[in-house]
Amino acid sequence: MRNVWRAVLDGMTPYDAGKPLERLAAELGLPELVRLSANENPLGPSPRVVAAIAHEATRVHLYPDGGALALREALAQRLGVAPEQLVVGNGADELIALVALAAFERGDEVVVPEPSFEPYATSAILAGARVVASPLAGYETDLDDMRRKVTGRTKAVILCSPHNPAGTIIKKAPLLAFLDALGADPPLVLLDEAYCDFADDPEYPDGVGLLARYPRLIVLRTFSKIAGLAGLRVGYTVATAETCDRLNRVRAPYNVNRLGQAAALAALEDGEHREQTRRLVLEERAFVSAGLRKRGYAFPPSQANFLLVKVPDAAALRDKLLRAGLLVRDGAGVGFPGHLRISLGLRETDERLLGVL
Numbered sequence: 641m642r643n644v645w646r647a648v649l650d651g652m653t654p655y656d657a658g659k660p661l662e663r664l665a666a667e668l669g670l671p672e673l674v675r676l677s678a679n680e681n682p683l684g685p686s687p688r689v690v691a692a693i694a695h696e697a698t699r700v701h702l703y704p705d706g707g708a709l710a711l712r713e714a715l716a717q718r719l720g721v722a723p724e725q726l727v728v729g730n731g732a733d734e735l736i737a738l739v740a741l742a743a744f745e746r747g748d749e750v751v752v753p754e755p756s757f758e759p760y761a762t763s764a765i766l767a768g769a770r771v772v773a774s775p776l777a778g779y780e781t782d783l784d785d786m787r788r789k790v791t792g793r794t795k796a797v798i799l800c801s802p803h804n805p806a807g808t809i810i811k812k813a814p815l816l817a818f819l820d821a822l823g824a825d826p827p828l829v830l831l832d833e834a835y836c837d838f839a840d841d842p843e844y845p846d847g848v849g850l851l852a853r854y855p856r857l858i859v860l861r862t863f864s865k866i867a868g869l870a871g872l873r874v875g876y877t878v879a880t881a882e883t884c885d886r887l888n889r890v891r892a893p894y895n896v897n898r899l900g901q902a903a904a905l906a907a908l909e910d911g912e913h914r915e916q917t918r919r920l921v922l923e924e925r926a927f928v929s930a931g932l933r934k935r936g937y938a939f940p941p942s943q944a945n946f947l948l949v950k951v952p953d954a955a956a957l958r959d960k961l962l963r964a965g966l967l968v969r970d971g972a973g974v975g976f977p978g979h980l981r982i983s984l985g986l987r988e989t990d991e992r993l994l995g996v997l
């Protein structure tokens with residue numbers, strides 16, 4: 641019989657994002673369900689974003705700007721890079737896939753922390769590359785182990801800081817030492833900074849600032865978290881113009897929609913909303929962390945907008961929280977059995993959370 645599908649798909653399962661929130665709430669007979677399982681922005685988008693989307697809505701019959709020029713120019717100005725050093729994607733997710741499509745071939749190795757954000761491995765496997773897993777040391781990225789796993793066949797190393805799901809960061813000195821140790825002809829280093837806006841450790845490095853010194857670096861960021869645009873899917877990479885040129889060769893012509901581009905531009909202009917989000921996350925992180933500690937829970941200190949909490953029976957506790965109207969992520973689904981990954985919410989939500997715990 642003719643085998644029409646790629647053999648690599650036999651080992652893959654479709655990503656299961658769970659039931660739609662409203663459907664789940666209805667099934668449970670709950671008037672409301674708060675999602676604390678997807679690390680979203682509890683404040684919602686900026687009012688300026690909502691206005692920009694409304695304004696743009698009458699023009700959705702027109703294709704978007706395929707090069708996202710206005711958005712790249714605005715980002716370039718903020719980040720102190722050239723617009724040619726940016727590629728905008730349909731969420732950071734798409735850019736992970738584009739890196740794989742542009743760089744990975746059969747036989748290539750990709751060193752990935754284990755566990756970590758799942759699409760890294762999926763994209764590499766789909767591209768035919770071999771994933772070389774580097775186990776976390778506790779909750780920390782083990783750069784020594786990752787370095788040891790880099791060989792002549794390594795096409796890329798993927799780092800995530802703050803790490804999803806652990807919430808930990810890679811500090812500047814060890815990161816620089818790692819990048820230096822890769823030598824003059826290093827593999828690509830994809831540094832995923834999806835949660836960078838929530839880091840307040842003074843030793844947290846600015847990935848974009850490292851590009852001049854490490855040209856194989858690709859910094860990945862998103863409007864999903866800090867700007868609350870998860871539903872519109874806008875992310876970007878910052879890299880050398882040469883790297884961006886390669887990514888653009890595999891990018892679909894109109895990969896970022898018109899509303900997403902308008903919204904991201906408006907979000908960039910609203911520093912107040914950004915600051916409000918950051919302040920809320922930092923305050924709630926301290927509040928929930930203190931509440932958890934008081935109740936005897938153990939968890940790594942988080943630099944992200946979520947906490948990974950060690951619990952005696954994750955499935956039972958997730959269920960209990962669900963019945964109380966709070967949806968959290970069972971760590972078993974993200975490589976940390978015996979844990980819950982809990983996004984930080986508004987104060988009222990977080991008080992309810994601690995109440996149940």
Ligand SMILES: Cc1ncc(COP(=O)(O)O)c(C=O)c1O
Pocket residue numbers: 678679730731732733734757800803804832834835861862863864870873874875
């Ligand atoms: C570490 C990490 N990278 C990338 C993404 C994807 O972001 P986006 O919504 O822009 O696709 C996420 C989303 O949760 C994430 O946790």
